[in-house]
Every structure is written in C-alpha cells, then in structure tokens.
Amino acid sequence: MKTYLIRASVFFVGIASAQLIFAASPTLDKIKSSGAVTMGVRESSIPMSYTTGDSRFDGYHVEICRMILGDIKDKLALSTLRINYQPVTSQNRVPLVQNGTVDIECGTTTNNLARSKDVGFANTLYVEEVRIAVKANSGINSISQLAGKKVATTTGTTSVQLLRKHEKANGVNFDEVFGKDHADSFLLLESGRADAFVMDGSILAGNIANAKNPKDFKIVGEVLSTEPIAIMVRKDDPEFKAAVNAAIAKIVANGKMPGLWNKWFLAPIPPKNIVVGLDLSPATKNAWANLNDKPAEDYQKK
Amino acid sequence: MALDLGVFCKSTLDGELVDHCFSAVFGLGQNADPSYLDWLLKAWGWTLAVAGLGLTIALILGAVMGTLRTLPNHGPFSRLLVRFSTAWVELFRNIPILVQVFLWYHVIPAFVVPLKALPSYWLVSIALGFFTSARIAEQVRAGIQALPSGQRMAATALGLTTAQSYRFIILPMALRIVIPPLTSESMNLIKNSSVAFAVSVPELTLFAMQAQEETSHGVEIYLAVTFLYALSAFVVNRVMAMIETKTRIPGFIAASNDAVVH
Numbered sequence: 252m253k254t255y256l257i258r259a260s261v262f263f264v265g266i267a268s269a270q271l272i273f274a275a276s277p278t279l280d281k282i283k284s285s286g287a288v289t290m291g292v293r294e295s296s297i298p299m300s301y302t303t304g305d306s307r308f309d310g311y312h313v314e315i316c317r318m319i320l321g322d323i324k325d326k327l328a329l330s331t332l333r334i335n336y337q338p339v340t341s342q343n344r345v346p347l348v349q350n351g352t353v354d355i356e357c358g359t360t361t362n363n364l365a366r367s368k369d370v371g372f373a374n375t376l377y378v379e380e381v382r383i384a385v386k387a388n389s390g391i392n393s394i395s396q397l398a399g400k401k402v403a404t405t406t407g408t409t410s411v412q413l414l415r416k417h418e419k420a421n422g423v424n425f426d427e428v429f430g431k432d433h434a435d436s437f438l439l440l441e442s443g444r445a446d447a448f449v450m451d452g453s454i455l456a457g458n459i460a461n462a463k464n465p466k467d468f469k470i471v472g473e474v475l476s477t478e479p480i481a482i483m484v485r486k487d488d489p490e491f492k493a494a495v496n497a498a499i500a501k502i503v504a505n506g507k508m509p510g511l512w513n514k515w516f517l518a519p520i521p522p523k524n525i526v527v528g529l530d531l532s533p534a535t536k537n538a539w540a541n542l543n544d545k546p547a548e549d550y551q552k553k
Numbered sequence: 554m555a556l557d558l559g560v561f562c563k564s565t566l567d568g569e570l571v572d573h574c575f576s577a578v579f580g581l582g583q584n585a586d587p588s589y590l591d592w593l594l595k596a597w598g599w600t601l602a603v604a605g606l607g608l609t610i611a612l613i614l615g616a617v618m619g620t621l622r623t624l625p626n627h628g629p630f631s632r633l634l635v636r637f638s639t640a641w642v643e644l645f646r647n648i649p650i651l652v653q654v655f656l657w658y659h660v661i662p663a664f665v666v667p668l669k670a671l672p673s674y675w676l677v678s679i680a681l682g683f684f685t686s687a688r689i690a691e692q693v694r695a696g697i698q699a700l701p702s703g704q705r706m707a708a709t710a711l712g713l714t715t716a717q718s719y720r721f722i723i724l725p726m727a728l729r730i731v732i733p734p735l736t737s738e739s740m741n742l743i744k745n746s747s748v749a750f751a752v753s754v755p756e757l758t759l760f761a762m763q764a765q766e767e768t769s770h771g772v773e774i775y776l777a778v779t780f781l782y783a784l785s786a787f788v789v790n791r792v793m794a795m796i797e798t799k800t801r802i803p804g805f806i807a808a809s810n811d812a813v814v815h
Binding site: 279341345346364366368371406408409411412415416419428429430431435438439442443444529 | 565566567568586659663669674750751754755759761762765766768769771797
C-alpha cells in the first residue's frame with residue numbers, strides 16, 4: 252500500500268512537472284528554447300529594485316525574482332539561464348509586460364484591479380504603506396497640517412490619485428508638485444520646492460537613507476493607503492504565474508523571508524552601504540503567512 | 554482594438570462615470586467631480602500657456618539677437634553687441650532643451666534666490682523662450698543677410714542712421730522672408746513645451762503619463778493628447794500662413810516670379 256502511494260505520488264508529481272514543462276505557456280517555452288529570461292527592474296526604487304551601477308541590478312524584489320527564476324530553471328532542467336535586466340519606468344512597465352519585452356517585472360508595482368485587467372500579479376510578498384516624508388525641522392506631523400502646503404509626488408504613480416481623493420474627502424487643498432521620478436520628487440523636498448513628499452514608505456525610506464544628510468528628513472503621519480506590491484507577469488500565461496507562485500511558496504516555506512527583509516531593509520545595502528531602516532510591518536508579515544494575490548482594492552475595504 | 558472613449562467621462566477621483574463629461578470646466582454639473590476630459594482640457598490650457606509665453610519671449614529676443622548679429626562694424630560698441638549676440642546664440646542652441654529646463658528650475662534659482670518665487674511654468678517658458686530665441690535669431694540673421702547688400706548701402710546713401718535703416722529698410726523685408734522658417738519654429742515650440750512635465754507643469758504630457766496610469770487606457774489617452782498637440786501646431790501653422798498672406802508685398806521676393814525679372 253505504501254509503495255503504491257509513493258508510486259502514485261511520483262506519478263502525479265511527474266504529471267505536474269511535465270505539465271509545467273510542456274503546458275502551453277509562452278513564457279516558459281520561450282525561456283526553455285532561448286535559455287534566457289528578461290527581468291524588468293527599476294533604476295532607483297531603493298531597496299526594492301535598483302541599480303548598483305554598471306548596469307547591475309539588485310534589491311529585495313530582484314533577489315526574490317532571481318530565486319524564483321533559479322527554481323524555474325531547475326524545473327525546466329536547464330543547465331544555465333541567462334537573466335537579462337530591462338530597466339522599466341512607472342509609465343512603460345505594464346505595456347512592456349503586455350507585449351512580452353519583459354517576462355517578469357520585479358519592481359514596485361501596486362497590484363490593483365485596473366492593472367490586473369492587463370497583467371497578472373504573483374502572490375504579494377511586500378505590503379506598502381503610503382506615508383509622508385518631511386524635513387525634520389518642519390514641524391509637520393500629520394496630513395492635516397499639509398493644507399495649503401506644497402506636496403510633492405511622482406508622476407505616474409497611484410499616490411497622485413490618492414492625494415486628490417484625500418483633498419476631496421477632507422475639503423483641503425494641497426499645492427501639488429510632480430517629480431518625473433522618485434529621485435526628482437525627493438529633490439523637490441530637499442531643495443525646499445515642496446514641504447512634503449507623499450509616496451510609498453520604502454521609497455521614502457530609501458531616498459532619505461540616500462540623502463546627503465538623512466537626519467534632516469523624517470517619515471511622519473498616518474498610513475494614507477495600504478497597497479500590495481507584487482511581481483508582475485503576463486496575464487495570458489497562468490502556467491507561468493503558477494510556476495512563479497510555486498517558487499514563492501517554496502521560498503516562504505523555507506523561512507527565507509525574514510532574512511531577506513533584514514538584508515534589504517535593516518542592514519547596510521550596496522552600493523553606498525546605507526541602511527533603509529524600515530521595520531517589518533504587520534501587513535507584510537500577514538501577506539507572507541497567507542500568500543495571496545488580492546488587489547489593493549481588497550486592502551482598502553478592511 | 555476597440556477604443557473606449559468613455560474613459561474621458563470618468564471621474565478622476567473614483568473612476569466612476571460622471572453625469573456631464575464637461576462637469577467641472579463648464580460648470581454643467583454642480584459641484585461634480587472633475588472628469589478626465591476636464592483634466593485634459595486644463596492640461597491643454599497649460600500647454601498653450603507655456604508655449605504662448607515661450608513664443609513671445611522667443612520672438613522678441615530672437616529678433617533682437619538676430620539683428621544684433623548683423624550689425625555693421627562701427628566701433629567697439631557695435632563689435633561688443635555682435636559678440637554678445639553670437640555668444641547668446643551659441644550658448645542657448647548648444648545645450649539640449651531638457652537640460653536647460655532643469656538648469657532654470659533646479660540650478661539657477663539656487664544662485665539667484667528671487668527666481669525661487671517664480672512659478673515653475675514661468676521658468677519653463679523662459680527656458681523654452683531662450684532656447685528658441687537662439688534658433689529664431691539665426692533665421693532672422695539669415696533673412697537679413699539674404700537681402701542684396703545694395704539695400705543697406707542705399708539706406709546709408711539716403712542719410713539714414715543704422716537704427717533707421719534697420720527699422721525702415723532691412724527688418725521689414727528680412728522679417729517677411731523668414732516667416733516660413735518662423736512657422737516651423739513656432740510649431741516646434743508647442744511640441745517642445747512637452748518638456749515642461751519634467752518640472753511639474755501639469756500640461757498634456759504630464760496628463761498623459763498620469764492618466765494612462767490611473768485609467769489603464771493608454772491608447773485613448775495618448776490619442777487624445779496627440780490630437781491636441783497636432784491641432785495646436787496646425788492652428789499655429791494656419792495663423793502664420795495668414796500673417797504671411799496679409800503682410801505680402803506685391804512684387805517683393807517670392808510673391809511673384811515676375812519680380813525677379815524686373
């Protein structure tokens with residue numbers, strides 16, 4: 252009986268892995284035939300996904316993606332898998348995944364309903380909290396103190412809409428200034444053109460850690476929004492998404508996540524050995540414990 | 554693929570359809586949430602404002618600098634003016650426009666503190682105006698130098714001063730000659746105004762980048778923005794063509810081939 256069970260399970264695992272290899276997954280087929288995969292990365296989303304110079308890329312999501320791709324390489328029985336890094340921006344990341352230029356995007360993309368019409372999202376491993384960064388000596392402690400002040404945010408991010416909604420709901424008026432990327436938005440805060448920078452907590456922490464004088468800035472106020480940040484894959488390729496999720500489940504089951512968090516958020520990171528200093532939030536811990544690909548809309552209902 | 558133009562009637566706050574597409578701009582819906590169409594028109598207004606302001610600066614400075622570059626050699630002061638205008642042209646046409654915009658927004662206000670108080674669209678207009686003025690100056694210079702040298706000599710022989718000969722003889726003809734290239738420059742300026750998004754002017758390009766992110770309808774958004782850019786540039790083209798016709802002097806330059814014969 253026991254041997255029968257073992258045989259049966261071997262048989263079924265065999266079917267499952269055979270399906271992974273031979274299922275009609277355009278991405279997996281492409282990876283298998285070309286021996287290469289294109290990972291979409293960000294240039295300056297410290298510590299999630301950023302360049303360490305010389306067109307090398309690293310970060311929390313990038314390292315997780317390398318683990319995932321390593322797992323997929325083993326599943327496809329490839330001896331080597333070349334990873335091509337393709338920098339993407341807030342504007343082009345969805346189209347580039349849609350048209351197949353990028354196979355797996357490991358940046359800082361919010362999983363929301365609007366985007367999930369165009370792309371697929373792997374299970375969430377990082378839950379972002381939108382916060383406010385201000386100059387430490389500004390005396391601003393809450394979003395209510397920002398009425399009439401200049402508030403910077405980055406073009407092409409969900410924070411712009413979030414600010415608008417907040418203005419409408421509370422009858423306040425911000426003077427919004429838009430940076431073309433996060434570094435630019437932070438420069439607006441640093442140079443005094445803006446009194447606050449509203450953005451994802453990790454991006455704020457990363458930019459502050461990278462500033463000339465990190466002590467001049469602080470993250471204050473309530474959590475404005477909670478959003479799942481997820482790895483993005485093509486929508487029409489559920490087999491590839493399943494393979495990615497299986498790899499994620501394996502990484503989480505092996506207990507690798509706390510170590511990854513410490514490495515990227517609490518310890519010095521390359522290239523300048525800065526410390527981001529963002530503690531593990533209960534929301535992220537919860538996402539690891541209950542792997543899911545719920546969109547941001549589901550988080551807001553809570 | 555099917556276009557979903559309904560996206561423009563959606564509220565910019567919650568993505569739901571609003572009662573009137575033009576709810577905010579024309580006040581059709583009382584206290585209604587602004588729709589993406591409202592936002593698009595506002596963004597178009599910003600593009601036109603930045604381009605219009607930039608064009609005014611560019612035409613005035615361009616005409617002045619182009620004229621100065623052709624001054625006859627009458628002593629050290631005129632030589633100084635020629636050198637200054639040449640330096641102006643070389644400085645502003647040798648630096649990419651986006652870099653100039655950043656210089657005016659981030660770098661120069663760090664040294665000239667009062668500039669910090671200027672709103673960003675002014676700084677962009679100055680950057681665009683100065684950049685385009687260098688190009689217009691070259692065209693004005695080319696127009697002046699295209700005139701037969703006898704014109705200038707005749708003016709001098711009539712006893713006109715340098716300023717008078719420019720005012721009454723040279724510039725009226727040279728500026729007519731350069732209307733076609735000025736048309737191109739004016740249209741270019743409208744298109745170049747898209748760099749203003751980089752310094753937080755909420756114009757069409759910024760609208761396109763933000764709205765396509767919020768709505769996931771990039772194709773419709775970019776089509777609308779493309780259409781408005783093309784329309785603006787085309788209107789400039791028609792206005793300039795009208796100016797060209799209205800100011801045409803019968804028998805002068807390309808207006809009639811007979812003129813060449815006489």
